Amino acid sequence: MATINLVDLQKSYGGNVMAVKGVNLSVADGELIVLVGPSGCGKSTLLRMVAGLESVTAGRIEINGRDVAKAEPAERDIAMVFQNYALYPHMTVRGNLEYGLKNRGTPRAEIDRRVTEAADILEIGPMLDRKPRELSGGQRQRVAMGRAIVREPSAFLFDEPLSNLDAKLRVQMRVEIRKLQRRLKTTSLYVTHDQLEAMTLADRLVVMNSGLVEQIGTPTEVYDSPATLFVAGFIGSPPMNLIPIEAMAAAEGFANVNLPPNTDIIGLRADQLVIERPEGETLVLDGIVELLEPIGGESHLHVSVAGQTLILRVPGRPELTDGAQIKLYAPPSAMHPFNRETGRRTDHIA
Amino acid sequence: MVENRPLLNILTHLVLIVGVVIVAFPVYLAFIASTHGADAFARGLAPMLPGPHMIENYHRMLTSGLSSAGAPPVWLMLINSTIMALTIAIGKIAISIISAYAIVYFKFPFRLLAFWMIFITLMLPVEVRIIPTFKVVADLGMLNSYAGLTIPLIASATATFLFRQFFLTIPDELMEAARVDGAGPLKFFRDILLPLSRTNIAALFVILFIYGWVQYLWPLLVTTDSRYYTIVMGIKRLAASADADPYWNLVMAAVMLAMLPPVLVIIFMQRLFVKGLVETEK
Structure with missing residues (x-):
């Protein structure tokens, strides 16, 4: 002891x-x-x-x-x-x-x-x-x-x-x-x-x-x-999607969100992005399906959003073809704000 | 690679048998010669079957030797050779395993230099440095002594190198685990390294014993007193009698006796020896 x-x-x-x-x-x-x-x-x-x-x-x-x-x-x-x-x-x-x-x-x-x-x-x-x-x-x-x-x-x-x-x-x-x-x-x-x-x-x-x-x-x-x-990218599988703020700007509902100052990267977990519109306030991103990886009970969906590839974890095996237009949803509270320069979070949770 | 064709089997066996015959025939001839009387060779035809004088020849060589050739009884030379071979083998192993341990497991200044100094002596066998070595041994008053026979031959780069290579294959974690378990350097050496080196030591012992046994030039130089003659150089003296034909039957009896100890060492250590040469499992 x-x-x-x-x-x-x-x-x-x-x-x-x-x-x-x-x-x-x-x-x-x-x-x-x-x-x-x-x-x-x-x-x-x-x-x-x-x-x-x-x-x-x-x-x-x-x-x-x-x-x-x-x-x-x-x-x-x-x-x-x-x-x-x-x-x-x-x-x-x-x-x-x-x-x-x-x-x-x-x-x-x-x-x-x-x-x-x-x-x-x-x-x-x-x-x-x-x-x-x-x-x-x-x-x-x-x-x-x-x-x-x-x-x-x-x-x-x-x-x-x-x-x-x-x-x-x-x-x-x-x-x-x-x-x-x-x-x-x-x-x-x-x-x-x-x-x-x-x-x-x-x-x-x-x-x-x-x-x-x-x-x-x-x-x-x-x-x-x-x-x-670094932690955001290392912990979690698939790793957290790290999206430059410019790529997020086009997202519907993004303008209404109050982000902490100096935020220029947004992190979104693979399981917090969904492909069906949820209840309540949500961000909407337009993307193109790049690849669907079925891994049994769930699938990893690679979607290109404004030039960035995001990975989603979706339940089951959705019927999606490569190249299809798709809308992604995520609650604003799921966003993790980071600063590229310092590599740290810009809010004060941690 | 495993093929099973009858013709190939026969052929390979034939090749092996021919090889064995070529190697064994001279030994057989020597044995036959040692069982005949002194006159059997005078006719110039070597007999092929054993003669009646075996016990007589061997008994004579063991107990009294050939005093006319200036050689002591074979039993004394056998004992001298055994002492020399054992001292060399054990001394070489003891010194080289300790130096390999130092070189592999301890960090000290000029460690690499020390290793290369040892390694470079590989290029200087006794025959090359024989005159300076003789001078040193003579100045130290070690002529005609067991120390003079053995000490100059004990330092061994080969054995040090072999142990070094073996120690390098032992994972570092083993040493670290021993440290966590409270074993100091000596304990680690005694409890872990020595037992692991067992088969290597056995293999080296066989090789080095024979190396010591067959030494010819060095004993010839440093011994003038027949009490310190070794068997291998003794045979040469037996064969070189000045004014008459050598007693080939007696010389061959001595040869057979000289071959015995190395053969016994191999037979008794064969299992460990082979294991030491082929074993990869740690």
Whole structure:
């Protein structure tokens, strides 16, 4: 059980390449924080700094109020789950679970108790005497988590733990990680580039881009009011449509809307644009159908509006041919106003 | 690539059999020769079937040797060779695995330079640097000693390089996981790297043992006292008797005895050896 505080944390390689450019983050006890961003955004570096696997260029890392920025990984009371599991190949599953405990001189009885307990939680009891190479990917993942659990650490650090699994197993393990974390109430930092994984797992999301934090908030906050253009484009699938204000000007009803000053980009979520006129006040955009992608229960509709391609998520499979004229509707309240220059929202929700 | 044609099978077997015969025939001849009396070769015709003097020849070579050729009994030379080969193999492995560990896992100034310095010695085998090496060994008073026989041959770029390449294939996460698990550098080396290198060590041991066993030039130079003769150079002395025909039957008995230990090492370490050469699974 622990709180983690990152204060102006920086990392540079060779003096001029800044991987992490000053990150501040407070993690409450028992919280699951997901760091999400495109590759190269510094999220893994950040996690590895917390783990003690990367040196800290500047700033502080506090775990339970103690500055650990210079401490060895083993002294930080954390446990880490690696992307490729990093199980010791020559040890049995039991050996893998025990290794960390043995190194810190845990008494034999205590080791046995914790290993049995972790094996029960993760249902890997029957595999304890097997070697990692005899296990499937999902089982290895469980062992890797087991190795973290037996340590009973202050915090779990997950470095893209699911990205080596196939899609189906990934969803299953995602749910299990969430349940496990709720049950153990261990403070966790979780790194992923998969925004769906991030949305479903997180208590709070930290969206990162090129070494900086773009937004910190609950998944709902981040989805409903993205703080920056980057977040707007990164979270949500298909991504939010970002339309220059000139392209919106022709829309019926747009002139009546009061936009905050300096707004020059309008964001509209794919599921807030509809093709049937809704009740009440609405914007109306004229467009031409470019492509209809059926994906089962719903379809993605690509529509060209004043030279911009917008993507809509529409229920079912509407009968539309490519090139057809179409009207799109959206309530004025669905608009997210941004400024191109600063990349930030122009209203003050976030 | 798996084809199953009878004619092709026969042909491939034929080629293999011919190859085996070519390799094995001289060994067979040597064995036959070692079982005959001294007069069997005087007629100029080598016998093809075993003779009656096998036990006698081997017994004589093992216990008393050929004093006329200035060689000690074979058992002493066998022991010397074993000591030399074992020391070289174990020494080379110990030193090179440690230096490879340092080069791969530690960041220190001139790390790359250190690696290349080791690597470049590959181009300077004993034969090339034999006179300066001899001078150094002589000045250190190591002539006619096991230290003189082994130490100059222990430093090994090949083994260092092999271990380096192997360590590079071990994912960094393993080291990081060990660090999080509270294992320091020595613990990581002992608990993780050494067990993982087991098959590599075995394969290298076989190769290096034989390398040490067949050393000829170096022992010939640094030993003048027959107490330190090794078997391979000893055979040369047996064959070069000054004023008479060599006792080929006895020389061949020594040859057969000299071949035995490397063969035994291979037989006993074969499984690990092959695994070390072909294993890719980490």
